[in-house]
Amino acid sequence: MQLDVDIGKALRSGPRVFQLRARFCAQGQRVVVVGASGAGKSLLLKAIAGLVRPDSGHVRVDGQALFDARLGIHLPPQARNVAYLFQDYALFPHLNVRQNIAFGLARGWFNPGRRQDSEAVDYWLDAFHLREVAHQAPHELSGGQRQRTALARALVAKPRALLLDEPFAALDPPLRVTLRAELDALQRRLQVPMVLITHDPQDVEIFGEQVLHMRAGVVEPGDRGSALQLVAA
Numbered sequence: 533m534q535l536d537v538d539i540g541k542a543l544r545s546g547p548r549v550f551q552l553r554a555r556f557c558a559q560g561q562r563v564v565v566v567g568a569s570g571a572g573k574s575l576l577l578k579a580i581a582g583l584v585r586p587d588s589g590h591v592r593v594d595g596q597a598l599f600d601a602r603l604g605i606h607l608p609p610q611a612r613n614v615a616y617l618f619q620d621y622a623l624f625p626h627l628n629v630r631q632n633i634a635f636g637l638a639r640g641w642f643n644p645g646r647r648q649d650s651e652a653v654d655y656w657l658d659a660f661h662l663r664e665v666a667h668q669a670p671h672e673l674s675g676g677q678r679q680r681t682a683l684a685r686a687l688v689a690k691p692r693a694l695l696l697d698e699p700f701a702a703l704d705p706p707l708r709v710t711l712r713a714e715l716d717a718l719q720r721r722l723q724v725p726m727v728l729i730t731h732d733p734q735d736v737e738i739f740g741e742q743v744l745h746m747r748a749g750v751v752e753p754g755d756r757g758s759a760l761q762l763v764a765a
């Protein structure tokens with residue numbers, strides 16, 4: 533994947549203005565974003581996903597413009613084919629596991645899925661060991677099952693990139709280790725490029741093929757060593 537980002541965005545809240553100024557080009561399959569709380573990491577990912585509209589600049593994936601202020605391009609999230617996994621997974625509380633995953637196909641409720649679609653959902657139910665709980669609602673799941681459902685929903689539409697906002701933060705340490713290893717193996721198997729926000733040194737070790745530092749809204753290139761110092765601080 534080639535991710536070419538050069539964006540600016542001012543966010544105002546009362547007298548305070550937060551200025552996002554992100555400019556970088558990422559080439560690898562595994563990009564990690566580190567930085568202090570409030571540095572702008574989630575905003576950056578949301579801008580790539582199309583959930584936040586920058587004021588200026590461009591976002592290009594493999595040469596395709598997802599956003600270009602000068603050309604007036606701002607593809608909606610569902611047209612970007614880039615999956616975004618929220619910090620709290622954002623599962624739909626009134627839908628069961630199967631329905632949550634099927635929602636990732638973005639066909640909506642009035643357009644029932646085709647046969648291949650339900651095969652795709654079945655595939656991910658099996659791949660993530662969710663078959664047994666397919667009928668359960670998010671509040672009836674363990675933390676790991678919730679995370680796997682959210683990942684399955686993100687992957688079912690075969691995204692060209694996966695954006696993960698602190699994917700293990702809500703999990704207790706033993707489960708974190710297990711699911712980190714699962715994501716590691718999954719990424720190798722699917723070869724889906726990913727950008728992962730983290731405060732955890734283990735994530736930097738495992739997924740930090742390329743590291744971006746964010747400091748007060750600005751992206752600075754970093755390396756694994758300095759990222760480890762930053763997250764350990």
Ligand SMILES: Nc1ncnc2c1ncn2[C@@H]1O[C@H](COP(=O)(O)OP(=O)(O)OP(=O)(O)O)[C@@H](O)[C@H]1O
Pocket residue numbers: 543544545550567568569570571572573574575576
């Ligand atoms: N809608 C908004 N209006 C005004 N300011 C905002 C808005 N959303 C975010 N901000 C500000 O933008 C800054 C960056 O927020 P962001 O969520 O990207 O931080 P982060 O680096 O992901 O932090 P954390 O590690 O705590 O999740 C913060 O200072 C936040 O207060």
